[in-house]
Amino acid sequence: MPITLTVSEGLLSSQAQAQAFAGLTDAVLDVAGLTGNTFMTANVIGTINVLPVDHVLAAGKPVAAAFVELKLPEIALATAEAKRAFIEKATDVVERAAEGRIKREHIWSNIVYAPEGAWGIAGQSYSNVDLVGAIQNAAMS
Template sequence: MPITLTVSEGVLSAEAEAQALAGLTDALLDVAGLTGNAFMAANIVGSINVLPKGRVLAGGKPVTAAFVELKLPEIALADSEAKRAFIEKATDIVEKAAGGQLKREHIWSNIVYAPEGAWGIAGTSYNNADLVGAIAASSVGQA
């Protein structure tokens, strides 16, 4: 489940970038109720884009900002409360990682969904039932 973190240059150190992405991964696992699920943990991937100053705008003017985009199969985080919880956690994580270099109102998040059957892992296309099955199989024996 890809997480893309895009930030203005100078907002996060290399260490803070890694900590933020790890925190976003943990937040997703937590709100999905899948902390400790090996299949899910291994398939949450992330990338960080650092854009030069002046290349991020809000209201048509340059700002220091961050964007968190989460891509999921359409069955994931279907509950509105889970979506709200992820966005709140994501904002907190990025704000903390920025260490005062970023205004909270300049952190935006969104969640986008892949259509049924359009989720691929290791060359295998998963439909919703197959994905749920793989997640559940990984949970067997975990408490």
């Protein structure tokens, strides 16, 4: 499940970027109740984008900011409570990693869902039922 972390240059050291991404991975697995699930853990992937300071804007002006985007199948984190929990955890992770170099109100998160049957892993398209089956099979192994 791809996570995209976008930050202003100088906000996070290379080590803090890695720690933040690991924390975001843990957050999505925890909120989904899938910590330790081998199928899901292997498929929490993503990118870290570090942009020049003048390319990250809020209210039309450069700002030290971070954006977390999580892409999931529409069956995942379907409840409002799960969405809130992920966003809170993601914000906490980035805020800690920035060590005071960012205001909490400059950390934005969103969750985007892939439509039914539009989730692909290793060239295979998964329906929601297929994806749940793969997750459950990994839990039984």
